[in-house]
Amino acid sequence: MEKSNTQKIKLGLFVITATLLLITLLYFVGDRQNLFGKNFKISAIFNNVNGLQLGNNVRYAGINVGTVKNIVMINDTTICVDMVLENNILKHIKKNALANIGSDGLVGSMVINIIPNTATxxxxxxxxxxxxYTNISTASMLNTLNTTNKNAAILTSDLLKITNSINEGKGTVGLLLNDTEMALNLKKTSENLRVASEQTSTTISQINTIISAINYNESVAAVLLSDTIAAKQLKTTILNLEKSSTEINEVVSNLNTVMFKINNGNGTLSLLLNDTLLVKNIDTTMLNIKESSVLLNDNLEALKHSFLLKGYFKKQEKKLQKEEKK
Structure with missing residues (x-):
């Protein structure tokens, strides 16, 4: 009988201890999951939850404010995550906040981070x-790094080939690095370009000096450069010269035609120029006229001394002398 009572007492103590331990455990778990406080539910839509599980923490600005309540796959690209948050954080979260899934440390469990937005x-x-929004996963980062490493290996191989070709003197770069004669020619070319540049600079300076020395009030150059009226007159003069040149060409053409007709025609000028017999006859006629003129003068002189006309000639001389005196 005593043995039975002792067993009952031990069993009662065990049950009481186990009950206290269970209540304590439920309290801590409930406190962790916010089961005994006021809370509210919100949701977020993700394309990939990256291993997120029920009960994982939800953080707002780095502070644990709730847990993941439910994860529901709507379709093949949409996953709805329900979160239970403490009621006292509701006044701080705005509708433009963003949810993001990350890891708690390098190898920790996944958490949802709610990031506040500064916009109103x-x-x-x-x-x-x-x-x-979804961060780039570790697998994607590793794939990207793997691709980058492959590309870097290919690039290094190509650079090695290019370097070897340059060292062997192949291609333009190889010639520039290894051909001393070409290097000297390039050096001379560069020197010539430098000299030409200096001369060009000097010429431009001289031109600027000439332009600066122009007297814009009196010089002809200034008038030609700045006076629009003089420019119009010069343009008119050039047009007149061009017109005169055209008319002179026409005159010369007409003269050539006349000369052709004279040289090949039967007119008076053609005869005068080309008929030698006519010229001789004209010379003879002129000589005869000259001789006749001399004889006529002699006859007139004889008439002056003739007694019949002597008085008449004296009257004419007196008349001429009176007119000269007047």
């Missing part, structure tokens, strides 16, 4: 859905 927006209400 309305406060979040229970049951609202916030926007989300």
């Amino acid at each position: 927006a309305l406060h979040l209400k229970p049951g609202d859905t916030i926007k989300s």
Whole structure:
């Protein structure tokens, strides 16, 4: 009988101890999951949850404010995650906040980070859905690094080939690095370009000096450069010269035609120029006229001394002398 009572007492103590331990455990778990406090639910839509599980923490600005309540796959590219947050954080979260899935450390469990937005927006209400964005996963980063390493290996191989070709003197770069004669020619060319540049600079300076020395009030060059009226007159003069040149060409053409007709025609000028017999006859006629003129003068002189006309000639001389005196 005593043995039975002792067993009952031990069993009662065990049950009481186990019950206390269970209550304590439930308290801590409930406190961790916010089971005994006021809370509210919000949702976020993701394309990939990256191993997120029920009960994982939800952080706002780095502070644990709730846990993951439910994960539902809507379709092959959309996953809805329901979160339970503490009620006292509701006044701090706005509708433009962003949800992001990350890891708690390098090898820790996954967590949802709610990132506040500095832009002005309305406060979040229970049951609202916030926007989300997905970080690049570790696998994607490793794939990218792997591709980068392959490309770097190919690039290194190509650079090695190019370097070997340059060292062997192949290609333009190889010739530039290994051909001393070409290097000297390039050096001379560079020197010639430098000299030409200096001379060009000197010429431009001289031109500037000449332009600066122009007297814009009196010089002809200034008038030609700046006076629009003089420019118009010069343009008119050039047009007149061009017109005169055209008319002179026409005159010369007409003269050539006349000369052709004279040389090949039967007119008076053609005869005068080409008929030698006519010229001789004209010379003879002129000589005869000259001789006749001399004889006529002699006859007139004889008439002056003739007694019949002597008085008449004296009267004419007196008349001429009176007119000269007047």
